[in-house]
Amino acid sequence: xxxxxxxxxxxxxxxxxxxxxxxxxxxxxxxxxxxxxxxxxxxxxxxxxxxxxxxxxxxxxxxxxxxxxxxxxxxxxxxxxxxxxxxxxxxxx
Amino acid sequence: xxxxxxxxxxxxxxxxxxxxxxxxxxxxxxxxxxxxxxxxxxxxxxxxxxxxxxxxxxxxxxxxxxxxxxxxxxxxxxxxxxxxxxxxxxxxxxxxxxxxxxxxxxxxxxxxxxxxxxxxxxxxxxxxxxxxxxxxxxxxxxxxxxxxxxxxxxxxxxxxxxxxxxxxxxxxxxxxxxxxxxxxxxxxxxxxxxxxxxxxxxxxxxxxxxxxxxxxxxxxxxxxxxxxxxxxxxxxxxxxxxxxxxxxxxxxxxxxxxxxxxxxxxxxxxxxxx
Numbered sequence: 597x598x599x600x601x602x603x604x605x606x607x608x609x610x611x612x613x614x615x616x617x618x619x620x621x622x623x624x625x626x627x628x629x630x631x632x633x634x635x636x637x638x639x640x641x642x643x644x645x646x647x648x649x650x651x652x653x654x655x656x657x658x659x660x661x662x663x664x665x666x667x668x669x670x671x672x673x674x675x676x677x678x679x680x681x682x683x684x685x686x687x688x689x
Numbered sequence: 690x691x692x693x694x695x696x697x698x699x700x701x702x703x704x705x706x707x708x709x710x711x712x713x714x715x716x717x718x719x720x721x722x723x724x725x726x727x728x729x730x731x732x733x734x735x736x737x738x739x740x741x742x743x744x745x746x747x748x749x750x751x752x753x754x755x756x757x758x759x760x761x762x763x764x765x766x767x768x769x770x771x772x773x774x775x776x777x778x779x780x781x782x783x784x785x786x787x788x789x790x791x792x793x794x795x796x797x798x799x800x801x802x803x804x805x806x807x808x809x810x811x812x813x814x815x816x817x818x819x820x821x822x823x824x825x826x827x828x829x830x831x832x833x834x835x836x837x838x839x840x841x842x843x844x845x846x847x848x849x850x851x852x853x854x855x856x857x858x859x860x861x862x863x864x865x866x867x868x869x870x871x872x873x874x875x876x877x878x879x880x881x882x883x884x885x886x887x888x889x890x891x892x893x894x895x896x897x898x899x900x901x902x903x904x905x906x907x908x909x910x911x912x913x914x915x916x917x918x919x920x921x922x923x924x925x926x927x928x929x930x931x932x933x934x935x936x937x938x939x940x941x942x943x944x945x946x947x948x949x950x951x952x953x954x955x956x957x958x959x960x961x962x963x
Contacts, residue, residue, distance in 0.1 A: 619783065620904045620948070621776050623835060625915070626899045627954035628779050634721065634958075635813045635821070639954035 714760050715804045717816040718751040718785040719795040719812065719952070720821050725749045725793045735781040736760065740788075743807055745814040747824075750822055751789045752810055755803070763800055783952075787798075794829040796821060797954045828953045830923050831894055835948035836933050838885055838915035839876035875912070880916035881943045885936050892929050893919035897955040911944065918955035926950065 702743045714836035716735055734740045734753030743750045758764065768774040779800060787796045811945040814821065817945045854860035890896040897920075930947050937945040 619780075621779065622902055622908075623784055623948050625775070626778050626902070627918075627951065628782055628797075628800040630899070631897070631955045632797045632957055633798050633821075633824075634802060635717070635720070635817055647788075668882075 700903045701849065702867060710855060712757045713806075714757055715803045715807055715810055716753050716760070717798040717804065718753070718782060719789050719797045720825070721749045721789055721793050721795045722825060723747050723749045724793075725751075725789065727751075727789060728792065732788050733781065734785060735778050737849045740785050743810055745811040746818055748818055748825075749812050749872050750813045750814060751785060751795075752804075752807070753785075761926060763950075767895050769801065772798045775788035786952045793876075794825045796824050796828065796903065797951055797952045815824060821949065823956065828920070828956065831920050831951045831953065832923055832935075832950040833955055834919050834921055834926065834950055835918065835946070836885075836889060836915065836917050837907075837913055837946045838882050838937075838945045839909060840875065840914050841911060841944045868921060877942055878912070878914045881940060884940075885933075885945070886915055886917055888936070889917070889919055890935060892932060895920040895956055898924065899955070914943065918951070920956045 720736070721742075723746065725742055727740075727742060733738050734755070736755035736759060736938050738753040738755060740751055740753045743752050746846065759768075769780065786795060791798075804813065854863060856875050864904065886896070886898070897918045898917040899918065901916045904910060904912070909914060919929065933945055933947050937943055
């Protein structure tokens with residue numbers, strides 16, 4: 597990466613205006629379930645039960661999701677954060 | 690003082706009853722610096738608990754003590770499978786991270802990262818302090834913007850079914866044309882999404898492509914062809930957003946939606962973390 601500007605202080609007098617609020621749940625889930633740092637330690641309790649989280653999200657899509665949205669899933673519909681969460685996110689640079 | 694209590698050092702925290710013995714666990718929201726300034730009022734944590742800053746060397750961690758019965762692996766598995774509970778947890782987690790990120794750089798933690806006690810968090814931070822410090826400085830003065838693009842229907846699309854085809858052959862011909870044009874439209878939309886992504890990635894420090902969202906989850910009937918996150922220098926955020934919005938006007942075929950700014954969720958990962 598190239599730094600062409602002087603790094604700013606955290607207290608930016610003119611922070612960018614939020615684009616849209618409130619945050620959509622699906623956009624949030626994309627981020628908090630599939631990305632975000634996982635810092636392992638020797639005594640990490642469940643580490644999110646990371647595997648369990650994903651397993652139960654699959655269940656979510658096949659049960660809660662469709663009934664909540666009033667439609668039956670079709671093969672082409674199945675995607676989004678659930679499958680990606682199973683695969684794991686891409687590593688950040 | 691509000692509900693925030695800064696700990697002098699993680700090493701001394703094992704004796705205050707916040708450990709596995711007391712039936713509690715420690716939920717990690719985000720890693721920041723030990724000098725972090727947190728404004729009052731603090732938002733409640735995922736268990737309605739006060740959020741604290743725990744310090745370990747030059748790093749700090751925004752954490753909260755949660756009750757184990759509700760946050761054991763077994764309960765979490767159930768709770769995260771319930772959309773309402775999942776939504777509550779995700780929003781509370783996000784709210785705390787945003788609050789911390791208001792004043793300083795953060796490395797957001799993935800949802801439901803739990804430790805036995807404060808000492809365990811401190812040990813994990815110390816173990817990975819070089820990596821985390823590097824990330825904090827890399828993320829400093831940058832923010833994440835989300836860009837979603839949808840394929841839009843064009844006006845000249847053929848009607849769905851041919852009206853009374855003259856023959857079986859005519860019907861088949863019409864149906865083939867219909868399929869071919871749908872395929873062309875999708876190819877065009879995918880190509881557009883690729884071009885949009887390249888252009889935006891060039892304005893960003895880093896880019897991360899999420900998988901396009903399920904239509905039922907996005908609540909939008911149009912096919913999503915791009916669901917990406919970009920890490921952008923704060924002072925370039927305005928022009929980035931403008932560019933993303935202008936793209937749809939100039940090129941057509943796609944509808945573009947910008948979300949954020951987000952804490953840099955999509956760009957926080959330990960070395961080797963997948």
